[in-house]
Amino acid sequence: MIALEGIDGSGKSTQAGLLSEALRARGREVVATREPGGTPLGERLRDVLLTAEPGGIGALAEAHLFAAARAELVETVIRPALDDGKWVVTDRFLDSSLAYQGQARGLGVDAVLALNAAVAERCVADLALVIDTPLEVAAARRCAGPDRIEAEGDGFQQRVADGYRELARRFPERVRLVAADGDPQSTHRAVLAEVDALA
Numbered sequence: 220m221i222a223l224e225g226i227d228g229s230g231k232s233t234q235a236g237l238l239s240e241a242l243r244a245r246g247r248e249v250v251a252t253r254e255p256g257g258t259p260l261g262e263r264l265r266d267v268l269l270t271a272e273p274g275g276i277g278a279l280a281e282a283h284l285f286a287a288a289r290a291e292l293v294e295t296v297i298r299p300a301l302d303d304g305k306w307v308v309t310d311r312f313l314d315s316s317l318a319y320q321g322q323a324r325g326l327g328v329d330a331v332l333a334l335n336a337a338v339a340e341r342c343v344a345d346l347a348l349v350i351d352t353p354l355e356v357a358a359a360r361r362c363a364g365p366d367r368i369e370a371e372g373d374g375f376q377q378r379v380a381d382g383y384r385e386l387a388r389r390f391p392e393r394v395r396l397v398a399a400d401g402d403p404q405s406t407h408r409a410v411l412a413e414v415d416a417l418a
């Protein structure tokens with residue numbers, strides 16, 4: 220199971236797509252999914268999380284809602300796929316909550332890990348690849364109609380980026396930074412190199 224992570228506008232969704240295609244081209248069965256979302260309940264929670272009015276969801280409630288969407292995704296999509304011997308490529312997973320709610324919102328990584336403990340017992344990504352795009356490149360990609368979390372602004376994204384760096388230091392065996400200079404193909408090669416090192 221591989222999770223693609225990064226700040227808003229980092230290009231992780233493009234990388235998740237390219238990785239799924241590359242693995243399929245190698246004959247792997249791949250289930251591609253995303254968070255929040257990926258299930259009917261998850262898509263409804265995504266809507267709540269991204270369209271609530273500013274200040275309408277407190278940090279702790281926000282962390283629980285993301286965890287609920289994740290629980291549903293693990294139970295109905297990810298665990299069955301892994302049990303079937305398939306590969307799972309997910310656009311965001313647990314480390315998004317650790318970086319956004321744990322670090323950027325200030326709940327603390329350990330507190331957010333604790334509230335995701337039951338999910339983490341069911342599955343942990345073998346690798347979380349953080350697409351490490353410069354803040355200004357990511358900001359330029361976010362310009363069209365920000366959602367509630369994107370509307371938090373550049374200072375917030377900086378805290379998320381710092382959060383991911385901290386996670387890569389704390390969990391070096393499963394969280395890796397992939398330097399991204401804006402060229403999707405060169406970033407894709409770096410992503411594949413990390414996945415190949417794992418397999």
Ligand code: TYD
Pocket residue numbers: 227228232253254255285311312313315316317319320366368369
């Ligand atoms: P994303 O799907 O990356 O947004 P988009 O479709 O606009 O590219 O993620 C939605 C937002 O949710 C994003 O700002 C990150 C945030 N998020 C968290 O804060 N915590 C989480 O646990 C997850 C999964 C996402």
